[in-house]
Amino acid sequence: MSELPKTFDPAAIEARWYAHWEENGLFRPERDEAEPFTIVNPPPNVTGKLHIGHALDNTLQDILIRHQRLLGKDALWVVGTDHAGIATQMVVERQLNEKQQKRTDFTREQFVEKVWEWKEESGGTITQQLRRLGCSMDWANERFTMDEGFTKAVTKVFVDLYNDGLIYRDKRLVNWDPGLKTAISDLEVENSEINGHFWHFSYPLEDGSGAISVATTRPETMLADMAVAVHPSDERYADVVGKKVKLPITGRLVPVITDEHADPELGSGAVKITPGHDFNDFDVGKRAGIAPADMLNMLDANAAVCQTADGLIPDELVGMDRFDARKRVVEMIDEAGLLEQVEDRVIVTPYGDRSNVVIEPWLTDQWYVDAETLAQGPIKAVRDGTIKIVPKSWEKTFFNWMENIQPWCVSRQLWWGHRIPVWYGDDGQVYVAADEAEAQAMAGEDVALMQDGDVLDTWFSSGLWPFATLGWPDETDDLKRHYPNSVLISGFDILFFWDARMMMQGMHFMGEVPWHTLYLHGLVRAADGQKMSKSKGNTVDPLGLIDTYGADALRFFMAAMESQGRDIKMDEKRVEGYRNFATKLWNAARFCQANGIGASETLEAPSVQLPINRWIIAEVTKTVRAVDRAFEKLRFDRAASEVYQFVWHTFCDWYLELTKPVSINDRRGQIDSESKTTVGWALDQILVMLHPFMPFVTEELWSKMGDRHHYPLITARWPMERAKEYRDSNAEVRWVIRLVKMIRSVRAELNIPASDRPVLQAFGPADLAKRRLNRFSDTICRMARIDKIRIFDQDEPRPDLTAEFWLDDNEFHIPLEGVIDVPAEKTRLTKSLVAAEKEASKLDKRLSNPQFVEKAKPEAVEKARTDHAEKMAEVERLKAALERLG
RNA sequence: GGGCGCGUAGCUCAGCGGGAGAGCACUGCCUUCACACGGCAGGGGUCGCUGGUUCAAUCCCAGCCGCGCCCACCA
Numbered sequence: 006m007s008e009l010p011k012t013f014d015p016a017a018i019e020a021r022w023y024a025h026w027e028e029n030g031l032f033r034p035e036r037d038e039a040e041p042f043t044i045v046n047p048p049p050n051v052t053g054k055l056h057i058g059h060a061l062d063n064t065l066q067d068i069l070i071r072h073q074r075l076l077g078k079d080a081l082w083v084v085g086t087d088h089a090g091i092a093t094q095m096v097v098e099r100q101l102n103e104k105q106q107k108r109t110d111f112t113r114e115q116f117v118e119k120v121w122e123w124k125e126e127s128g129g130t131i132t133q134q135l136r137r138l139g140c141s142m143d144w145a146n147e148r149f150t151m152d153e154g155f156t157k158a159v160t161k162v163f164v165d166l167y168n169d170g171l172i173y174r175d176k177r178l179v180n181w182d183p184g185l186k187t188a189i190s191d192l193e194v195e196n197s198e199i200n201g202h203f204w205h206f207s208y209p210l211e212d213g214s215g216a217i218s219v220a221t222t223r224p225e226t227m228l229a230d231m232a233v234a235v236h237p238s239d240e241r242y243a244d245v246v247g248k249k250v251k252l253p254i255t256g257r258l259v260p261v262i263t264d265e266h267a268d269p270e271l272g273s274g275a276v277k278i279t280p281g282h283d284f285n286d287f288d289v290g291k292r293a294g295i296a297p298a299d300m301l302n303m304l305d306a307n308a309a310v311c312q313t314a315d316g317l318i319p320d321e322l323v324g325m326d327r328f329d330a331r332k333r334v335v336e337m338i339d340e341a342g343l344l345e346q347v348e349d350r351v352i353v354t355p356y357g358d359r360s361n362v363v364i365e366p367w368l369t370d371q372w373y374v375d376a377e378t379l380a381q382g383p384i385k386a387v388r389d390g391t392i393k394i395v396p397k398s399w400e401k402t403f404f405n406w407m408e409n410i411q412p413w414c415v416s417r418q419l420w421w422g423h424r425i426p427v428w429y430g431d432d433g434q435v436y437v438a439a440d441e442a443e444a445q446a447m448a449g450e451d452v453a454l455m456q457d458g459d460v461l462d463t464w465f466s467s468g469l470w471p472f473a474t475l476g477w478p479d480e481t482d483d484l485k486r487h488y489p490n491s492v493l494i495s496g497f498d499i500l501f502f503w504d505a506r507m508m509m510q511g512m513h514f515m516g517e518v519p520w521h522t523l524y525l526h527g528l529v530r531a532a533d534g535q536k537m538s539k540s541k542g543n544t545v546d547p548l549g550l551i552d553t554y555g556a557d558a559l560r561f562f563m564a565a566m567e568s569q570g571r572d573i574k575m576d577e578k579r580v581e582g583y584r585n586f587a588t589k590l591w592n593a594a595r596f597c598q599a600n601g602i603g604a605s606e607t608l609e610a611p612s613v614q615l616p617i618n619r620w621i622i623a624e625v626t627k628t629v630r631a632v633d634r635a636f637e638k639l640r641f642d643r644a645a646s647e648v649y650q651f652v653w654h655t656f657c658d659w660y661l662e663l664t665k666p667v668s669i670n671d672r673r674g675q676i677d678s679e680s681k682t683t684v685g686w687a688l689d690q691i692l693v694m695l696h697p698f699m700p701f702v703t704e705e706l707w708s709k710m711g712d713r714h715h716y717p718l719i720t721a722r723w724p725m726e727r728a729k730e731y732r733d734s735n736a737e738v739r740w741v742i743r744l745v746k747m748i749r750s751v752r753a754e755l756n757i758p759a760s761d762r763p764v765l766q767a768f769g770p771a772d773l774a775k776r777r778l779n780r781f782s783d784t785i786c787r788m789a790r791i792d793k794i795r796i797f798d799q800d801e802p803r804p805d806l807t808a809e810f811w812l813d814d815n816e817f818h819i820p821l822e823g824v825i826d827v828p829a830e831k832t833r834l835t836k837s838l839v840a841a842e843k844e845a846s847k848l849d850k851r852l853s854n855p856q857f858v859e860k861a862k863p864e865a866v867e868k869a870r871t872d873h874a875e876k877m878a879e880v881e882r883l884k885a886a887l888e889r890l891g
Numbered sequence: 892g893g894g895c896g897c898g899u900a901g902c903u904c905a906g907c908g909g910g911a912g913a914g915c916a917c918u919g920c921c922u923u924c925a926c927a928c929g930g931c932a933g934g935g936g937u938c939g940c941u942g943g944u945u946c947a948a949u950c951c952c953a954g955c956c957g958c959g960c961c962c963a964c965c966a
Contacts, residue, residue: 011926013928196963203966219966220966234966266964268966276965276966283964284964285965285966286966288964353963353965398895399895401894402895402961405893405895405961405962406962409963497960528960534959536959536960565914566904568904568905570896571896571897572897572959573904574903576902576904576914576915578914578915578916579903579914581915582928585926585928586928588928588929589925589926591925591926592925592926592928592929593925593926594925596926597925598925599925600925642904642905646905646913646914649913746931749932752931753919753932756919758921759920759921759923790923851909851946851947855946856946856947858946859946860946860947861946862909865947868910869909872910
């Protein structure tokens with residue numbers, strides 16, 4: 006046992022303990038016999054820096070895993086990073102740009118090599134930052150979504166899905182990101198509303214018999230128009246259907262067709278059809294018999310105008326950026342006298358979530374996963390409860406998405422990522438194989454092969470995280486033991502991106518759900534409720550909070566604020582409050598040390614006689630149970646607040662005070678040895694219970710309080726053994742506490758100075774109360790600053806000037822002679838009287854309602870009667886007391 | 892257009908059918924021998940609004956008002 010410094014300095018202990026845990030393999034102690042408990046960490050981007058959302062997500066996971074480890078489980082927290090295709094490629098490209106270089110100055114191999122170099126040098130930032138938070142992950146087996154094992158898993162998944170017909174190549178419109186020059190999935194598109202226009206054009210009929218008015222928010226795409234559609238039932242256009250219009254600018258002749266898509270209510274009821282550049286029009290075009298291969302395309306990969314297959318676009322427009330082309334097309338149509346009207350309009354516009362560039366529907370060949378088929382298993386699993394989503398309210402959202410899921414575009418035109426294991430032969434065949442040798446074997450020696458140039462969506466690989474990290478496709482022991490995982494904790498923002506994909510891939514390849522519980526937490530918002538974002542500049546750096554308040558305080562804040570289904574607003578004052586809480590605990594431990602209290606020698610509660618010790622043992626047990634219950638329900642906030650209340654308001658405020666032996670005049674006393682043992686035991690229980698939330702300060706105190714069987718704390722034992730209860734002492738200690746509080750309250754309201762030590766008089770106390778007064782006399786006197794307690798018979802005369810109060814049916818007086826403040830006492834009594842009368846009349850009203858007596862639960866009626874009687878008695882007493890004061 | 896969530900003390904949030912709570916902030920007292928990052932005692936709320944169900948509603952139901960989020964091809 007070494008002496009604790011007077012002040013608690015989190016920074017002084019955090020790094021030391023973390024290193025100790027990690028170096029000694031304590032995050033994953035050997036527990037082959039124990040029941041496994043497994044969670045996998047959502048792999049942060051290798052380019053990532055710890056933001057406040059990570060802090061929340063990982064704190065919750067660490068609390069769970071530390072709790073389970075303390076329960077003795079074989080607790081595994083899988084950790085690693087994600088290669089994050091787009092994000093990482095962007096980082097490295099940006100670095101090249103700074104050196105006036107660009108990606109295409111290098112060969113693909115050279116560039117990928119540079120990314121690996123970057124990863125080795127700078128990719129570990131976030132993993133170091135997770136350590137500062139105190140996360141007890143299995144770093145010894147850290148994974149990367151592009152490490153060798155993962156690559157093997159990803160390849161197998163692609164090949165198997167292809168062979169099962171669940172991956173296919175298709176030419177259709179994709180969300181094309183012209184900034185990154187790659188396809189992206191639906192989920193990576195963010196729609197936002199911008200102010201735009203609605204242009205009305207007049208398209209002349211070929212035969213000169215008139216014109217049709219069409220309206221569009223994207224005028225430039227008219228360069229690739231292939232039809233004008235009207236609703237089949239729209240009689241206004243019945244006689245022009247089948248005719249052709251001659252498009253302005255290109256002069257292309259396109260038919261007027263009918264299609265349900267055209268809405269007669271909207272605009273003129275006629276709509277231009279551009280199958281190559283609009284998702285709706287693509288479908289209309291297909292219905293009209295236009296094959297995707299024949300659809301006109303007028304944009305290149307940069308979203309600049311290119312010549313269409315029919316060569317009708319004027320040269321001046323070719324090569325023009327889409328937005329410039331928009332202006333020019335409108336001008337040209339206006340010059341031709343065919344611009345009818347320009348309306349202002351709010352346009353829902355798609356943006357790439359990474360590039361923040363307007364997404365272009367673009368006709369390309371891409372690889373698609375048949376998500377609809379894969380979604381069936383997960384839908385059923387959530388439906389029948391095999392997977393429980395917490396909070397349950399997310400289930401509806403989950404079903405809504407899964408039941409309307411679209412084919413998942415998984416190919417990306419990037420260099421960094423998992424290469425698609427597909428080879429095209431010069432024989433025109435496609436070979437899908439684990440590697441080139443295998444593909445060559447399939448194709449035969451004479452065929453020249455060329456691998457598909459694309460890589461896979463990052464989420465395609467991270468979806469394998471729950472099993473590929475455990476060794477799959479090999480049948481490892483870890484895989485058998487730890488799949489399915491126990492629970493997944495993730496932000497709701499990646500429910501579709503990641504959680505749903507893990508379900509789909511996990512169930513398809515493992516035949517079992519990836520985890521039985523999916524816990525979704527909210528966002529951490531700025532203090533004003535806004536979403537934090539770098540662009541708004543309102544982010545809060547968790548590392549800064551750790552520097553200022555300590556990791557424990559930040560963690561406790563996260564836990565205390567995590568109530569299910571709600572976002573967390575950042576509140577730095579509250580973090581500060583939990584730093585104070587850590588300090589409070591620290592000082593309580595110092596008090597213990599100063600009084601010769603050290604580590605407990607037993608896990609079991611000691612056998613004790615003194616009421617206060619029996620009481621605190623019961624209180625500890627009660628708290629352990631409440632915390633256990635909260636953990637079972639994943640109620641982090643409740644667990645945190647139970648421990649907080651117990652530590653501060655039960656242990657520190659009452660128990661430690663009750664154990665102090667000194668009477669008020671006695672400077673130095675000794676705490677009795679039974680109490681010392683019990684205090685030591687109770688403090689130990691606190692340290693264990695608090696450890697999942699505040700690992701650093703608890704570990705430090707655990708080590709400083711003395712030698713132990715279970716060392717260090719991280720692998721100690723959760724107080725699961727039911728402590729002895731000693732219910733017998735609870736009532737009397739609670740009674741004493743109530744009495745002390747009451748005396749203090751009376752003193753404060755009557756302005757009795759702290760230095761005054763009045764006498765407490767009890768008149769005719771019941772036997773039980775008399776016994777308690779005698780037994781706890783010293784304690785009551787010390788804690789309520791009373792000189793002595795005097796007990797009188799019921800019929801003894803009361804003092805003339807007195808403050809009067811009751812505890813249950815026992816009458817107490819504090820004579821006011823010498824410290825007279827009669828008006829204050831009158832005020833106090835009157836206040837109580839008004840409150841009691843109000844209560845009594847409320848209860849009286851309820852009881853005099855026959856409906857209530859008849860229909861309410863008997864317990865409720867009984868309780869109302871008892872309460873009413875008590876209140877009435879109180880009213881009588883208060884009236885009498887007031888009368889006595891005159 | 893569909894779906895979800897929120898509106899409880901000055902602030903941040905628990906509670907969700909029979910007692911309105913916590914932390915911070917606020918007021919008074921206390922340099923009491925663990926802790927002023929502290930102790931003791933307090934003040935403060937028509938639980939968004941309107942109806943309904945019920946003996947009883949902050950809590951259940953309906954509608955409304957306000958705020959936020961997600962999904963969706965109205966050109």
